[in-house]
Amino acid sequence: MSIEQLLAGVPPLGLTDKAAPAATATKPAKRDVCEMEVRPPTLERLVRDHHAFVWRSAQRLGVPAADVEDVVQEVFIIASNKLETIRHERGFLFQTCIYAVGHVRRRVQRRHEVIDDERVQAAVDARPTPEQDLEGARARAVLQTILDTMPDELRAVFVLFELERLTVPEISEMIGVPQGTVASRLRRARETFISRGQRTLRGAR
Amino acid sequence: MNEMKPLLDSELPEDLASVLRSADADGPPEHAPAEARTLAAVAAHRAAGSNANEGRATTRIPFARSMLAPVVGACVGAAVVFASLVWWNAPLGANGTAAPTPSAPQAPASAARPPASASPEGVRIDDLPTARVEEAAPKPAGRPPVRRGDSAAELEDELAMIDSARAALAAKRPEATLAGIRAYHRRFRAGHFTEEADALEIQALVAMGRRDEAKAKGERFLASHPGSAYVRRVQSAVASEVKP
Numbered sequence: 001m002s003i004e005q006l007l008a009g010v011p012p013l014g015l016t017d018k019a020a021p022a023a024t025a026t027k028p029a030k031r032d033v034c035e036m037e038v039r040p041p042t043l044e045r046l047v048r049d050h051h052a053f054v055w056r057s058a059q060r061l062g063v064p065a066a067d068v069e070d071v072v073q074e075v076f077i078i079a080s081n082k083l084e085t086i087r088h089e090r091g092f093l094f095q096t097c098i099y100a101v102g103h104v105r106r107r108v109q110r111r112h113e114v115i116d117d118e119r120v121q122a123a124v125d126a127r128p129t130p131e132q133d134l135e136g137a138r139a140r141a142v143l144q145t146i147l148d149t150m151p152d153e154l155r156a157v158f159v160l161f162e163l164e165r166l167t168v169p170e171i172s173e174m175i176g177v178p179q180g181t182v183a184s185r186l187r188r189a190r191e192t193f194i195s196r197g198q199r200t201l202r203g204a205r
Numbered sequence: 206m207n208e209m210k211p212l213l214d215s216e217l218p219e220d221l222a223s224v225l226r227s228a229d230a231d232g233p234p235e236h237a238p239a240e241a242r243t244l245a246a247v248a249a250h251r252a253a254g255s256n257a258n259e260g261r262a263t264t265r266i267p268f269a270r271s272m273l274a275p276v277v278g279a280c281v282g283a284a285v286v287f288a289s290l291v292w293w294n295a296p297l298g299a300n301g302t303a304a305p306t307p308s309a310p311q312a313p314a315s316a317a318r319p320p321a322s323a324s325p326e327g328v329r330i331d332d333l334p335t336a337r338v339e340e341a342a343p344k345p346a347g348r349p350p351v352r353r354g355d356s357a358a359e360l361e362d363e364l365a366m367i368d369s370a371r372a373a374l375a376a377k378r379p380e381a382t383l384a385g386i387r388a389y390h391r392r393f394r395a396g397h398f399t400e401e402a403d404a405l406e407i408q409a410l411v412a413m414g415r416r417d418e419a420k421a422k423g424e425r426f427l428a429s430h431p432g433s434a435y436v437r438r439v440q441s442a443v444a445s446e447v448k449p
Contacts (some may be wrong), residue, residue: 043357048240074369080251143228
């Protein structure tokens with residue numbers, strides 16, 4: 001499933017009941033996880049368990065800082081309509097997040113066309129939190145710049161693997177893509193990260 | 206796939222590693238309030254959405270029905286306007302110079318009554334399809350609120366109660382806030398917004414000058430919810446009580 005399909009379609013690709021047989025067929029070993037998730041989650045629990053994850057994902061998938069909260073809320077609103085069909089909670093939320101992020105980015109692009117460059121650039125910059133020192137903030141901005149140049153499907157895999165520290169099989173299950181594809185996307189994403197990262201850092205000095 | 210170790214666990218130049226590590230601080234700046242806002246947003250959306258869906262689900266017939274009333278109304282209105290025009294014009298047409306006195310219409314109208322729908326009597330309300338009008342009438346009144354799930358509906362109710370309590374406090378009606386919060390506690394023993402409810406109650410007590418109670422409740426709140434998002438609000442409410 002390509003990111004384009006994702007962005008075009010209604011979100012919960014592959015992780016709802018319909019796709020469940022396929023998912024379980026590819027991953028019979030994950031029975032413990034499945035058992036935990038057999039009963040449809042309540043919205044409250046979803047929010048409690050995954051709010052920060054969705055928030056981070058929205059940030060890393062390229063939502064302007066000012067819009068992150070809206071995207072997070074949109075993701076949970078969509079989830080609240082599909083509680084009964086959610087099988088893989090994080091997978092569903094992440095996919096929905098990709099979908100919602102696509103919306104916001106298109107909106108920002110329109111804003112970008114209409115209003116002005118600088119404002120959008122400022123909004124896209126990763127904002128330093130008080131916990132981050134200046135160096136950290138700079139590093140975070142570099143990371144965001146690199147992520148922004150990655151094609152969406154590489155970016156998703158890179159975020160899940162390198163930043164969320166998930167494994168290839170976990171990612172494969174989450175986004176409904178074969179492990180081999182995940183691995184090859186990850187390799188390409190890393191190449192992008194390392195080459196762009198070095199260039200950006202050199203340029204910054 | 207032996208190479209698939211995270212970059213941070215492998216040899217990576219320090220500057221690139223620090224770029225990756227910089228994402229560790231991602232996430233909402235303040236967790237609990239952000240979560241609460243998300244829950245509230247979902248509840249609000251579901252409240253709005255259940256109405257919208259209700260409309261959508263029953264679109265066909267009720268829509269037709271709901272259109273009947275305005276259409277019939279418009280017909281009646283148009284007919285009345287038209288009829289009154291005829292009333293005013295008829296005498297003029299008949300006598301040329303007839304003064305349009307209030308009594309004038311009577312004779313010409315009854316004279317020109319016959320079959321045309323232009324006649325005032327042709328559009329008596331009784332002649333209109335009353336049966337269908339009645340059919341349309343019950344719709345807004347008799348439709349029970351459809352609830353999509355108890356939890357969503359309850360969340361929405363909870364939120365409404367908290368909102369009105371908060372609004373009352375903002376409107377300097379702490380008694381109403383207190384009453385609202387008591388009602389909330391009676392109805393939702395283990396509600397989602399109990400912390401907010403407690404905070405509002407404490408603020409209301411302070412506003413009403415019931416300081417000892419506020420202080421006692423505030424201390425209990427701070428002891429039992431040390432990490433709550435409302436700690437600061439409670440602290441400042443109790444502190445403001447010390448000042449004056």
